[in-house]
Amino acid sequence: MKTFIYMVRHGESPKTEGDERTRGLTDKGRSDANLISQLLKSERIDAFISSPYKRAMATIEELAQSVGKEIVVFEELRELVFIGNDQIMADNEVYPLVKQMFAEPDFSLPGGESIRICQNRAVGTLRKILEQYRGQKVVIGTHGAVMTLMMGYFDNQYDLAFLLKTSKPDIYKMEFEDEVLVETTRLWKD
Template structure:
């Protein structure tokens, strides 16, 4: 291999999807509710898990619970957290008499369907996947933490690999960490770092 051909080899990009820690549900406070006592303890554990990964950037959903889950890690690395509005959680809308689980099954089963006041899987996946594409393009070869939510994380990953579906969403924990390796826009490998 010549020096010139080595120069053209691209380094992998690593995206670390961090699902937020436990956050008590409060009606009407979707954007501003923080973490529970357990969630705050888990955020410190998230910091410890990310230690030594050589993170270059911290990006987050605008929702406080997502930001707070990665704040300890960002602070210890001396990094700012960049907010990306399009990483916000999917709004499920008015689900009527359905249970939350039934409503989720419906929107995953029919990606074009949206409940009143909610977003379809297709719409939410498209807006969030655009952020992933932008990061892969503008920060190729970097290591990036993304503070996120279970539903939108599943949809983003599902844009690049159909195995990320309702069953995957149901299997995730709060918090959770998925280290993903990319070559360009091709998802090469996914490693769960929270529950190995």
Template sequence: MRTTIYLVRHAHSTYSADERNRPLSERGQQDAQRVTALLQHENINVLLASPYKRAIQTIEGLADLLGIEITTVEDFKERKLAENPVDNFDTAIARVWEDYSFSWEGGESNFAAQRRGMQALNEVLQQYEGQSIAIGTHGNMMALIMNRLDVRYDFLFWKKMDIPDIYKLTFTDLKLTDVTRIWSRE
């Protein structure tokens, strides 16, 4: 049985220390409209999202258009890098990708975040087997899930991802069989 997952990295957001309630920027709102346009004909029948506002807002237009309610899934939230803001984000994020077991104080290691994301994905695959599901999530969580399925999706892949970005993952009998990028800036 074929199950299709559309992993949707949220659109650009206005920075705020309040991770859960950080909204999309004006540019992000425009890109969210493109997300809707790109996915409206994909026969999606389930919409899930991280509980973070920016992830929900990125697929909200699709929910309105299709008349489908978005269900939030806590474990699709972004990985927590550290308890407090880090001095240099680029150095801090590179460090956790270099050593999957390393975590900054109060943060999640790649292993911990990846385990959380994969558990959520496996539950989705079992609950909605044979359906087409869009999941509004975050860059690091998306890359970590994809990395667990195929090691080619690594730190360099994450660095090259757009904001937003969309990848279509096709599963046959719960096994990943194809990955296609849907998003394009053009």
């Protein structure tokens, strides 16, 4: 039985307010969320799931509301925790760190988690979603690193190089036959 997972990476988000959990979307991020809603409306989505982070939920919220669905939040789908206390890290700090983490999957900063730990928690949750929502179309509001780790578990072409080429937002439609990834299609056009 086919199940479709739509990985929706969040839109542009300011790194000047709140913390990793509470920062929302920029004006461009909100505008892109509207485009996502228009793009996916015809897909007849059955369920909406998200990371607990505000920017991920806000990116899929308009679409979920337009079809009368609630967003189910899964804590385990949160972004890779780079450093403790949900601190925001500037991009010029995050990108070198991400490269090191992909090269050394067990490396983490104090209070953070490793690539291996993040992938294990996220993939375990994705497998539960595939089981619970079998035969349905499911949107997942997500983040770049955790999305890449989930996709990479099923197909190793989704790696650091892939992550560095993704955009904010981005959309990947994954077709599964049971727990086997059959095809992935990028739906977002820059």
